[in-house]
Amino acid sequence: MKKILLMVILAATAFTLRAQQPLTHTQYGAQRTAVNPALSLLRPEGEVSFLGRRQWVGIEGAPTAFWGSGHMGFRKMGSTAGVNIRHERLAVERLTEASAFFAKGIRISESEYVGLSLNAGFSYLDGRFSQLDPGDPAFRDDVRETDAVVGFGVAVYRPGRYYVGLSLPRLMLGTLGVGAESRYDFRNQYHLTAGALFRLGADFGFRPSLLVTYAGNLRPQADVQAMFFVGEVFGLGLNVRSYGDLAGLAEFRFGGFGVGYSYQFNPGNEPLNRRMNNSTHEIGLQYRFGGTNSLL
Template sequence: MKIKYILALAGFCFIQLKVNAQQTTNYSQYGSVVTPINTAGSFLTKEAQINVIGRYQWVDLEGAPTAYRLAASMPLGKSDMRIGLNVKHENVGVEKLGEALAFVGKEVRLADKDYLALSVGAGVSYYNGNFSQLSSTDPMFNNDLRETEGMLSASLMYYRPDKFYAGISLPRLTFSKIGIGSTSLNYDVSTLYHFTAGAIFPLGADFDLKPATLISYAKNVDLQGDLSALIYLKKAFGLGANVRTEGEMAALASLFIKNLNIGLGYQFATSNSALSRTFNNNTYEFSLTYRFGKGFGGLL
């Protein structure tokens, strides 16, 4: 029991460092699942679509971080507008945090094959810290936290269907940041900014190259950059890799089966840090995308 308490205390200290850094978890399959990061990316398909992503870190440790995302969108009739939902939930030890946001978007044709999409949304973020579960005697863990905060989002995407896309997004702007919400929050999630881009390059009759990048910024947090690339065979099966500026890499796989796209990721740290020597810091990730109607006509 004493060892478990020490591990919990160490995990608690590490968790607090991550929370204070105000940077939530990004996922390595952003090149295949765009909407959770940029809701205007939902216009990359004309059909209704559902995305599910799960991440599991430190799988051998009790209370290890887990994260889940759900994104869904659909067109409004035959108009050039879409509506959708973005939901995120993370568990880190005794802490739970997440967001739920509804959005609406509109696309504008700029040229014969080029489009611009704009999306705006509103929702709520929440944070629960059940610190009293760690110890009933240590005063450090006496106070639990329960906090919610309203939030807004905005996203912009320039794209050519089945060719390329580039977009910027502000996925989280809390009410307190614009002066209409509570300013006494102990858990103050900073405003995030994302830039993401991707493209498809044919490599002969049977192969395609799909590179993508994601750059994330939040106040008082180091700029985080990701670069990934997958090579697809007959637009059905892809293998690739992801590299992150924080010293992490990931192996990626993608499989298309009619209306379903299955994605897998295995992320690992390349640096020999004290944390990676103590715990298994590898992360397992899966994604499922179901596209209604005619299904996947391309790789975007």
């Protein structure tokens, strides 16, 4: 039964990941460094963040992803340096990526900056395909491959007010996954990000955000998000994604700590069965050094 479930998940995610959309998180309005390391310059004091995403809750082998990021700032240089880590699990496959980045901000007006970032690291694919059915020649041997990656990011921003960025966080240098039965696609992915913060009086704030992701073999994916805050402590919002996905978001901030939660679903899809639905849960944690509690 376990093998059948794994094969069903592989078949379903083959359509989801290859034909529809890449895997991105919905809390990009608060956790941006994983998408574009140049945006770490918006938090020059430094920050550590973690985010976990779980799809199809209740089924073993369903898509699960974790993002981790941390950086420190060098105010005299107007720069930041840090690391991004990503781990995804899909049925019998594991994908791990880690990279270090350096970002530098350049003042272009009295209150606006251009930020540039470079990152380099590796990707490791662990595909245990023999677990599906070792006696079936349709499934190939296990795959364990490592490849180098580089990337870049650019952003125009005004601290505390707005940002617009473009990034290519993963530029593959080899042939990772080529010829394997992998459900992952290692084409280069481009991210366009934007966000702003509007004050609605002394006690309320509004933070719209945008994320557009493009890869050569996938349709572009667009996310639009709106968060409303009471002071700088609590916020509620809604995220709308291409292909009909909706997500409700909540965010809490206190003394430099941040906790976020989102629940994503597609109202047009029926549950796959009694144990397996189309909902996705995300939990995010952050800590900003210096105790800063800015919403942007």
